Amino acid sequence: MLDVGFSELLVFGIIALLVLGPEKLPVAARFVGKWYAKIKRTVSNVQNDIDRELRLSELREQMQLEMQRIQELEQKMQAQMHELQQNKLAEEKQNNAASASIAPKSSNITYHFMQASIPTVYLSRIWLKKLATSVHSVQRVKPLTVETKHLEVAV
Structure with a gap:
């Protein structure tokens, strides 16, 4: 987050020691540490939420693409089924016409x-x-x- 080196921390510690004094410095350090941890947790939670939302939106887009693909396949299958049914009806009509013209009415x-x-x-x-x-x-x-015949049972 912040690029702070050891020498900068040492200077900051000396200034804090001079301003606060040796009695209040540990209390102030704990206070600053707690707030730093809270801020860090909040920032990481926000980052996790943003990442989760991005992944969710990507998954939604992929799901919509798959649904469109499935609908297209369904339409193709229905068209093929309709075509097969029409072919079957046409063949049945041809077979009925052929059998009516070839076979006599009273066939044995x-x-x-x-x-x-x-x-x-x-x-x-x-x-x-x-x-x-x-x-x-x-x-x-x-x-x-x-x-x-005789059935023996072993017990």
Whole structure:
């Protein structure tokens, strides 16, 4: 803060000793020391507050820039989604028009069921009944039966 050398402090001390005297000099030195500490703390607090406010304003600017960037990306994504939806609708219209012109009104659709043996453990009874009545090629598998013999418990 102030550039004060040792010789200047010595001269200041001698003048204070002559003006105040040896009895009041320690009291005055403590008083000056307390006020110097208070002033130094106040100045450092003000500097810290200014630094904090500067950092806060920089962070706000960065946050606003990021928010603008996010909004731009959101607009681009919405435009792309809209374009994809329009493309999908156009493809569906083309497929509907093509299938209406190619396929006759009464088309015979054949379904081929794959024969599979699925253990009944995995299927519910209702589903098996529906499957057995609607499809004749499904094989029913007997449920697994597990015999429990003697169970020993160690205590």
